[in-house]
Amino acid sequence: MVDFIDGAENVSVHGIFNWILLLAIFSIITVIGNYIGYKHPIADSLVGMAMLSLITLCGVWMERELPFNISSIIYISVIGIVLAFPSMPTSGVLLHYVSQVELLSIVTVFLAYVGIGMGKSWNEFKALGWRAIIVTVLVIASTYLGSAVVAHIILVMTGVPV
Structure with missing residues (x-):
């Protein structure tokens, strides 16, 4: 393709x-x-x-x-x-x-x-194995959690009710 x-x-x-x-x-x-x-x-x-x-x-x-x-x-x-x-x-x-x-x-x-x-x-993705899936999930979850924490802190600092 x-x-x-x-x-x-x-x-x-x-x-x-x-x-x-x-x-x-x-x-x-x-x-x-x-x-x-x-x-x-x-x-x-x-x-x-x-x-x-x-x-x-x-x-x-x-x-x-x-x-x-x-x-x-x-x-x-x-x-x-x-x-x-x-x-x-x-x-x-x-x-x-x-x-x-x-x-x-x-x-x-x-x-x-x-x-x-x-x-x-x-096929390339499957070749990475189950460890890559765990790392991927942890990276995505950590990024989301980190973004949520930063957003919460900024909202609190600017006085927006959360």
Whole structure:
């Protein structure tokens, strides 16, 4: 099976097209779930997903083209933060449309994609053995618990009733 994502270090037209195709499919499914589950307007959700997809494309391009050994998720986060910074002219528009996309809509589609990806390499996953499953469960549980503790502390510090 051909991979959708071109793992090459240099960005090719084929690789960019595959990213655009993948993000378009991802966005459409997310917008549909966002409309059905949260009743956000389709047009606003679609614009919000288009903005998120464009930021993602820029981050992926920067990871492959810039001479630094930095993950694309860092570039994507920095671009999003800079564009949403209150003093930026893009802030109001970006925040309005991106707020029309619920996080759970995105996560649902992303986890389905990860599940499909794991299904392709199920034999490799089984080869890791039962110890890897225990480590995976412990890592996920610890991450969740740590996030919950930090969130609780921040909420208490800011005076939000918990």
